[in-house]
Amino acid sequence: YRLTLKEKGIYLDDNQWSAVTTTEGPLLILAGAGSGKTRVLTTRTAYMLSELDYSPKEMILVTFTAKAAKEMKDRMRIYPGLDPAILQQLVVGTFHSIFYKMLLHHEPERWDAANLLKLEWQRQAMLKEAGREIDLDEKDFAFDQALTQISWWKNHLLSPEQVKAKDIWEERVSYLYKRYEQMRQAKRLFDFDDMLLGTHRLLSENPRLLKRYQQRFSYVSVDEFQDINKVQVELITMLTEPTKNLCVVGDDDQSIYAFRGSDPSYILSFKERYKNTKVVVLDENYRSNHEITSSANNVITTNRTRFQKTLRAQTSIDQAPLLFYPYDEEEEATMIVTDVKKQLENGAYPREFAVLFRTNSSARALLERFISSSIPFQLDADGESFYRRKSVRKILAYLRLAMNPDDSQAMSDLVGALFLKQHVIQDIKATSIMEDCTLVEALPHIPGLQAFQTKKLASLPEKFNQLKTMSPVEAISFIESSMGFNDYVKKQGNEGNKMERGSDDVRDLKVAANLHTSIHAFLEHTEHMVAKYDELRKQRGNIEAVQLMTIHRAKGLEFKHVYIIGAAEGGLPHDYALDAWREGDDKPLEEERRLMYVAMTRAEESLKVSTPMMRRGKKAFRSRFVREMQRFAPKQQLSQSERSR
Ligand code: ATP
């Protein structure tokens, strides 16, 4: 049978074959990137269905994203002799999609899709409502991060009563958590986490139902097991309790979702929990060329907490990872666009390229350059446009008010930065009507403020006037130093508001502003980019396009050509990890290193890593991960390397 597969072009090495043919009992495949873990999972399932005539109705295949699930089905479709009608019946999906269907079947009204808090702003709106009860500033408190924290607690099966807050921030968020749950339940709404919690409750409370599902799902396989969290582990454990037919595959070196509650110790302790686990080790990397594999290994072996694995490379077109040294973010973006364009002209396909970045705000320049190029591309990133980040939005509000002192949206964005409460916006509007002046001119005349506040506001109208004649960069510096913005950022830091690194964002904003000579033109540009960003985020489906994505989103995927941008200290590794490291906590830095490893191992033939010389307008230091790579092509610029080929 292995030979028939080979004839059809599906070759498996000995270890892979042994995993594919181990169909009963607990099976653990813990192996490095590109070693064929996902391929083993799909081949094994297809083998059980077509060769051993297992029923598709007793199997489920779980993965972490809808994209990955689709890719798995696609991979099985080409399997020789597998009836498409059978494949059709097989459940392949994410935890959420699989368990949501189950809930919907048993409690259709409660779980009606109309009751889903689908969008982040809906969930945030509830937190904001709760936040007003404890006087949190609607515009300044980091409600987005509060949501992440709440989700973390929920996925750890911690109820609001069980949460033990460590600091003032967690205290506030645990209050929000309690109120969020109360409001949600009163309105009979649910969020994505509730889908898993709901299933957990349903199965725990109904032993007979659980028994039925244990029969229904008697063969469970899970991909990317290193990123599983507590509630997911519990669900999987419950379902496979009688049969123990559980196949898990993963790579602890690719665990990159700790902030969402994923925990690689579940994969590392799998053997202890299931005594007769068969362990299969895969040690060939079939994806990347030899040089890329060794560089990636050099990086990851620097981590101290990891399970020892080695990976050999297979393919022989050996091009070492290439480093390139743009001056700054702008030149980095230009160089990549030029480089991709050249290769497209030489016959490459857009979909063969991916440009990976650590955070979506670090991709601002890249995105803008792609937007103004003719290259088809797709964006896959979490979160909002750079220009919507809290501190950036505040600075832009100053600029907008300078241009139009009656812009009430901008004024409402601004009030927090002026150390005023959100409700004061009503007083500002009333004053402007009564005094027949603009919103900006009304500031010194707001009634009911304390003397020191009024004094601070007194000089503002004149300062807004001065802004008008400045260049965008000058204006931003002026806002920071002379209009109170620096004090505001400092206050945020002191109050445990967990704001984004406000001053870093402003420096990024200055780099962007530097390309424009007038505030008006710059504001127009930012509005265009925000609109474009939202439009790009809505695009779905596999179009023929270059992929611009966060490293997180790239997990499990592969591309012929990969670019990694921003490989500078503070970028990748991220500043927050470096801060923790300086204080003696290695964990975040090790997670950053795993991110680098994930990013590098997406590449098949070519890997190009950009280490900009300037970052946020200051000298940047080369990422330690670049040093750790040890193997890369000699120092050269991207364009030169193209010439020398
Ligand atoms: P990751 O850790 O990134 O998720 P993975 O271990 O799941 O990687 P796969 O995506 O399954 O790896 O495989 C990587 C690539 O290697 C795929 O293109 C796959 O088709 C190919 N591959 C895997 N095994 C073999 C093999 N025995 N012969 C040839 N190609 C293989």
Ligand code: MG
């Ligand atoms: Mg995989």
